[in-house]
Amino acid sequence: MKKELRLMKGNEAVAEAAIRAGADGYFGYPITPQSEILEYLMEANPAETTGMVVLQAESEVAAINMVYGGAACGKKVMTSSSSPGISLKQEGISYIAGAELPCLIVNVVRGGPGLGTIQPAQSDYFQSVKGGGHGDYHLIVLAPASVQEMADFVDLGFDLAFKYRNPVLILSDGAIGQMMEKVYLSQQKERSKVFPDWATTGKPATRERNIITSLDLDPNGMEMHNHKLQAKYNEIREKEVRYEEFQCEDAEYLLVAYGTSARVCQKAVQLLREKGLKVGLLRPVTLFPFPTKRINDLSGQVKGILSVEMSAGQMVEDVLLAVNGKVPVKHFGRMGGIVPTPEEVVENLKSKIIGG
Amino acid sequence: MIEVTGIKEIIKPENLVYKKTKIMTDNTLSYCPGCGHGTAHRILAEVIDEEGLQSQTIGVSPVGCSVLLYNYLDVDIQQAAHGRAPAVATAIKRLLPDKFVFTYQGDGDLAAIGTAETIHACNRGENILIIFINNGIYGMTGGQMAPTTLPGMKSSTSPYGRDVKTMGNPLKMTDIVATLPGTYYVTRQSVHTPANVRKTKKAIRKAVQYQKLDKGACFIEIVSNCPSGWKMTPVQSNKWMEETMFPYYPLGDLKTPEE
Amino acid sequence: MTEEIIITGFGGQGVLSMGKIMAYSGVMQDMEVSWMPSYGPEMRGGTANVTVIISSERISSPIVRHFDTAIILNQQSLDKFESSIKPGGVLIYDSNGITRHPERKDIVVYRVDATEEAARMNSSKTFNMIVLGGFLKVKPLIKLENVIKGLKKSLPERYHNLIPMNEKALKRGIEIIQKV
Numbered sequence A: 001m002k003k004e005l006r007l008m009k010g011n012e013a014v015a016e017a018a019i020r021a022g023a024d025g026y027f028g029y030p031i032t033p034q035s036e037i038l039e040y041l042m043e044a045n046p047a048e049t050t051g052m053v054v055l056q057a058e059s060e061v062a063a064i065n066m067v068y069g070g071a072a073c074g075k076k077v078m079t080s081s082s083s084p085g086i087s088l089k090q091e092g093i094s095y096i097a098g099a100e101l102p103c104l105i106v107n108v109v110r111g112g113p114g115l116g117t118i119q120p121a122q123s124d125y126f127q128s129v130k131g132g133g134h135g136d137y138h139l140i141v142l143a144p145a146s147v148q149e150m151a152d153f154v155d156l157g158f159d160l161a162f163k164y165r166n167p168v169l170i171l172s173d174g175a176i177g178q179m180m181e182k183v184y185l186s187q188q189k190e191r192s193k194v195f196p197d198w199a200t201t202g203k204p205a206t207r208e209r210n211i212i213t214s215l216d217l218d219p220n221g222m223e224m225h226n227h228k229l230q231a232k233y234n235e236i237r238e239k240e241v242r243y244e245e246f247q248c249e250d251a252e253y254l255l256v257a258y259g260t261s262a263r264v265c266q267k268a269v270q271l272l273r274e275k276g277l278k279v280g281l282l283r284p285v286t287l288f289p290f291p292t293k294r295i296n297d298l299s300g301q302v303k304g305i306l307s308v309e310m311s312a313g314q315m316v317e318d319v320l321l322a323v324n325g326k327v328p329v330k331h332f333g334r335m336g337g338i339v340p341t342p343e344e345v346v347e348n349l350k351s352k353i354i355g356g
Numbered sequence B: 001m002i003e004v005t006g007i008k009e010i011i012k013p014e015n016l017v018y019k020k021t022k023i024m025t026d027n028t029l030s031y032c033p034g035c036g037h038g039t040a041h042r043i044l045a046e047v048i049d050e051e052g053l054q055s056q057t058i059g060v061s062p063v064g065c066s067v068l069l070y071n072y073l074d075v076d077i078q079q080a081a082h083g084r085a086p087a088v089a090t091a092i093k094r095l096l097p098d099k100f101v102f103t104y105q106g107d108g109d110l111a112a113i114g115t116a117e118t119i120h121a122c123n124r125g126e127n128i129l130i131i132f133i134n135n136g137i138y139g140m141t142g143g144q145m146a147p148t149t150l151p152g153m154k155s156s157t158s159p160y161g162r163d164v165k166t167m168g169n170p171l172k173m174t175d176i177v178a179t180l181p182g183t184y185y186v187t188r189q190s191v192h193t194p195a196n197v198r199k200t201k202k203a204i205r206k207a208v209q210y211q212k213l214d215k216g217a218c219f220i221e222i223v224s225n226c227p228s229g230w231k232m233t234p235v236q237s238n239k240w241m242e243e244t245m246f247p248y249y250p251l252g253d254l255k256t257p258e259e
Numbered sequence C: 001m002t003e004e005i006i007i008t009g010f011g012g013q014g015v016l017s018m019g020k021i022m023a024y025s026g027v028m029q030d031m032e033v034s035w036m037p038s039y040g041p042e043m044r045g046g047t048a049n050v051t052v053i054i055s056s057e058r059i060s061s062p063i064v065r066h067f068d069t070a071i072i073l074n075q076q077s078l079d080k081f082e083s084s085i086k087p088g089g090v091l092i093y094d095s096n097g098i099t100r101h102p103e104r105k106d107i108v109v110y111r112v113d114a115t116e117e118a119a120r121m122n123s124s125k126t127f128n129m130i131v132l133g134g135f136l137k138v139k140p141l142i143k144l145e146n147v148i149k150g151l152k153k154s155l156p157e158r159y160h161n162l163i164p165m166n167e168k169a170l171k172r173g174i175e176i177i178q179k180v
Ligand SMILES: Cc1ncc(C[n+]2csc(CCOP(=O)(O)OP(=O)(O)O)c2C)c(N)n1
Pocket: B063, B064, B065, B066, B082, B105, B106, B107, B108, B109, B110, B133, B135, B137, B138, B139, B140, B141, B146
């Protein structure tokens, strides 16, 4: 079917895609650089069209707990925020992961720590892929690198969330949230009228009552539950790895970068190739699960790897684990809301990997 | 004198004076002897049963002694993070507006960590019922001071009694939410005598009706006891509650619909 | 073909919306586009800028530090961005309020006195369209008709009555821009 072409900000694309994906509810609280998501939804007023509920909560804490409530009813619900707000949501996210509820969370990352800056950063990587809240859990983490992917990952995110009964995080940043690009929007999906059998929707005589909880006072029971969660995460590691390669076929050197950094690195690859250097880019699309195996394979082919992030070096740890000492791996990043330039990437690849 | 051999003859349907309501499960309650939580559960279960609401009900349990509410009531229940039940219930009701949605929360849950969620859900006029068990203490964690602990009252974190100068004053959440335009029916009750049990049950039944009529937030405080946390026998605790708690938290309606 | 452009001036000069119309025009012409604003408090009062990239291929980095064209609308921006133009690139500026004129010799400098012209036309709101007209003359990578289409797309329906005035301003910009 023909898709509708629009020019939109990443944040607007998320909002519009949510309506079209047939989302049942959005609960949010304003914070730069993602407030357009709530603003767009309020203006679009989907309550009148699809019946989607849009609510400005009193805090991020309330918003994530609204998501908990809606998700436990088997509904397609979501929230969005930026770094400080996502920190506040961590308690709720841990509960959602523990209770195995499907939902979509969007983090349009800004520079930290603390109140930090409102400019784009990628310094929430550890929080996103290594846990964030308390307990042994994982989110499925999708890292869009374009406005198109901001839209596409809403639908994909909901699908994965329901498939695995697991929260999905779209890890974006201020640049992708604020920039406008062309985006092809999918057709309006109907909101689902069927509920998963585990949802709390009122207990009919025909079934046992449904309980949504993350609690088990018996540690043996809790360990069993943890085993079950880990088995699920392993299945996700096996089946859901996504990445994109850019000129890797003959690459002698490799850049690894996601999101905005990956866009910058793509340009760096062009510049380096113009100078006759065979450089490729691997862009993880899922950060959990991480494309460990593919990076390991590529480390048999290349002479060195530069991991590029808008952080002090977080993803580089996962690259190091994947490469497992086979070839040198170095990090290059800018921090606090600064986006590296393609020229800086070129220089750093030369000085840290090719020259060194 | 009842002969032991006659016990079988006594347990007969025609001699039945009290039985478990259908909505209560067979699980043994984990509450301390004499604790008001059990009674409050029971009357809530009775109303759900008598109003035929089992298939319509979605409850939200708090963090506190009643965290395991879902083990005792045979209805769909979500367990919420500490203090967040009103936010959780907000979404449930908005997404499933035809269901009967209630939260059941202690004073630490509702009036300390969850103050914001409580006030804002009430202020938005969310069409839910909030049942607030005020026992003036953190029961579950071992008797620490709660926002509702009375002046001078001892707890494990106010071992010399609550000094309002340094520890603040007891918070009358029910009075606060009664001032909000979003609440429709606000009342303070207890469950320590049969007469009070009947009144509280009537209040719950009213709240059910108001929720059906989409009237906004209903808020029922139940001033209750915590024999363990207060370090009293059940009987002593009820007496102390009447003498000390009720003067500070007087029973009765704080906001009733104009009828 | 890839054209990397920065538009920079005071917040309120219509910098971001000029970029938006440019981007929309690119879409109308089946090109790839990106529009990356400086965002945040600086939008109000201080300087605002936007990077627009129009390309026949998929756009790699939406954030670049060197530009094929810089459209500069105040002194601060000139001081900051004159050095960011690629050698052989283009600088378009409005001389209103400029005390130190462009100095680089390895770029091509154009002047479009849009503030003055807009005042003469009695419609200060069309200032940015005069500038855009100048750009179209110097870099004819998007057609005027597609800019009009882009305007229609980016303006809410209720402002469509303003389109003829904007078209006039665009044409005026094409006429008055001159090489320095
Ligand atoms: C975020 C968080 N902080 C603290 C706790 C520990 N905690 C569990 S129950 C409780 C107090 C419960 O008191 P109340 O709400 O009055 O309920 P009661 O047990 O008295 O019925 C606390 C502080 C927790 N579970 N989560």
